[in-house]
Amino acid sequence: MAKPTNVDPEVPQGVSPEKADTSLAASAAGGTVxxxxxxxxxxxxxxxxxxxAFPDHWSFLxxxxxxxxxxxxxLTGVFLTIWFKPSMAEIEYEGTYALMRGIPMSEAFASTLExxxxxxxxxxIRQIHHWAAILFVAAMIAHMLRVFFTGAFRKPRELNWLIGVGLLQLGMIEGFAGxxxxxxxxxGTGLRFVDGLIRSIPIVGTWAEFFIFGGEFPGELVIPRLYMVHILLIPGLLLALVSAHMALLVYHKHTHFPGPGRKQTNVVGQALFPVYAAxxxxxxxxxxxxxxxxGALMQINPVWLYGPYNPAQVTAGSQPDWYMGFVEGAIRIIPNWEWHLLGTTWSWNIALPGLGLMGLFAILPAIYPFVExxxxxxxxxxHILDFPRNAPNRTAFGVAAMTCYGLFWLSGGNDILATQFGVSLNQVTEVMRVLVFAGPVIAFIVTKRICLSLQRRDHERVLHGSSSGVIVRQPDGGYSEAHAPITTEEAFTLTQHHEPAALEVAPETDDRGVRRRGGKQVGSLRARLSRWFAHGRIAKPTAEEIAEAAHHGDHELEEGDVHELPTEEEAATH
Amino acid sequence: MRSPTPKRHHKAARLLLVAAALLVTGGLYAVVAPATSVAAPTPEETVARGQELFAVSCASCHGLNGEGAGLLNETAPSLIGVGAASVDFQMRTGRMPMANPYAQAPNKQNTFTAEEIAAISLYVASLGDGPAIPDPGQYDPSGLSAAEVAVGGDLFRTNCSACHNFQGSGGALPNGRVAPPLLDAEPIDIHEAMRTGPGEMPVFADGAIPDKDVRSMIAYLDQVHAQPSAGLTLGGLGPVSEGFWGWVAGLGILMLFATWITKKAARK
Known part of the structure; x- marks a missing residue:
């Protein structure tokens, strides 16, 4: 948690030592520059x-x-391309790995063994490359969650958020292709899975499959095609989007957590040169x-144990890399819904969890900033971030989405869960069928309650200070805890956030009775949503309340420390 | 009988004589007695002994005559025709007798002696024809060429890995049953399991996979388990554990570093 209260007022925050740095650098490298x-x-x-200026917080990394x-x-990918042969031509392995010698396999697999x-x-290098891929997508998701929960996607950064969503989707496809x-x-089993996914597209599925695989699965084209996608097409797109992402980051400047001296108009942090660059x-x-x-210590993707792809074979524990796990999980737990109409098959059991869920995973994050x-x-x-507790509905929605994702993800490893925890595979599946719907609802409610509790704690701290741990016994025998006042800086940090009012349904006519142009500005649904979103909070204490509390503190010992916290409804009326 | 002269009697003579007699008798018995017990029991005797043991240890579930559905467990299968190999596999690996009617008999410490298991096997084999306990020549994985072992790997991936995982780490089956890990399985266990099909496992008969191929599959597993791994295997469970460790060890450690770096303030 950011504790920006310890900002040293003597350090000129956000003001970089312009002259010292640049002139020094210029003179040092004078001639060349x-x-x-x-x-x-x-x-x-x-x-x-x-x-x-770049603000310091671990989550910004x-x-x-x-x-x-x-x-x-x-870097590692370039190394691998030097020896990898993207060919599905069948050869008999004659390399150094004895346990595969004489086994027919594709050149792609043989070169991977080589x-x-x-x-x-x-x-x-292979293991570093694979671990880096796992980290790449994991870090993207974690970064995205940081941006989401702190509200960093809000104006003016919606476009950069969209680029980020695109990067995540491309990263997943890139990883899969890899x-x-x-x-x-x-x-090969994963490709077979995707083959089924493509086929399940209503109406055009079979054509799409033949288009991509160049005929029946697996054919002889898909590896060379995926190779092109993996080393040229998507890396190119990723590079372009990463550049745009960084350019927009520089243009918008970094956001910072709230605190004294941190404004919408500045960025408090270390200058790029020299501290932040270092x-x-x-x-x-x-x-x-x-x-x-x-890569050196942990084995990953031991292909020599899996053996070459053979459509007649499959292994227990066939799972995709983790970032595709949620789709795998959804397909594992969905009931077997399938239509047979006029000689056609409609595989809802694949299309809904596969295409539907992947679509949701792309669309929901993309539209969220605009919906909010x-x-x-x-x-x-x-430019100042929200503390997640101060946007309880958003935070609760985010945690609900994480819960849903996580449960689908766990379902993707239902067999591993069954064997590792000694439970029945069927029961895991049935429980997950319920939990993927119930879990997010529970998560939403619990998270919102936690957020509101944290807000109440803030409210409490601002009005009555922090617990001192000193219990005072009064002459009449009562006990109370003395509170130590918090610093002005902390009080500012806890009360700086805005509490925008909810939207009201706009009247159809203006105050002169003339019908407004452009129809209704705010419909009743929007107003209701807005009220729900804005009212889910504990109102921060007003200046009068703080003054009164300070006064009240003077007489605390006589009166005891009895005060009531505002309820949610009460807060809404503030 | 000539009476000995009293003069030649020593006081201790009688005592010594008794001791010598005991020694000779005991020694003779020690030499002779094992010989009588080594005299192999006839097959009929062994079967009878097996039947006694069966009545004590197996009949409560499998029925007094191995007909199945005994007093304690109505779902217990009939053992008529399962063969000696099946009994040997189930008892040697501790699966039978079952402590509880679980979804599946877990392997545990076997408390029977080899002779007892042999006797019960022979008794059960006498109830009806079934796979016999294999000779070492049928499962011993030594002496195979590298090419034969590689073919064994291909056969393993075709026939076994769907349930037992690509390197025999085991996998889940429906309704709480599992395909157990093969990491600690003895060659004879694998051979007997394939021939008898314990639990959910199908029977892989001699006609489908001859002994030679079974040997090469066992040899493949042995060699796969003996070869060094490229680092910690993370359970040999595939991408699920890789993803878990990527998040926990990878991103987790990096975030500790990130916290450390961002805590470091610039020198004033």
């Missing part, structure tokens, strides 16, 4: 760029983990180091 600057005017840009793992993926066993460092390439038993650069090496350690803005009617810019 001068030469370059004469041709490409970089110093002006550099002066601004080097002074960019989640996006950096994603960026750095992407760089690691590019990378693993014959190329120096090949296995390490782990399909070795043409091992597991990746931190970010150092962090890159930490991410690289951790990924290398993972529509509900609140908020058109202002936001």
């Amino acid at each position: 001068g030469w370059v600057d004469d041709r490409v005017p970089v110093s002006g840009f550099g002066r601004k760029a080097l002074r960019k 989640l996006g950096e983990v994603a960026l750095y793992s992407f760089i690691i993926l590019l 990378i693993s066993f014959d190329i120096r460092g090949g296995l390490l 782990y399909s390439l070795p043409d091992d038993l597991l990746s 931190k970010a650069g150092g962090f890159f090496f930490i991410v690289f180091g951790v990924t290398i350690l993972m 803005a529509w509900i609140t009617g908020d058109k202002s810019e936001h």
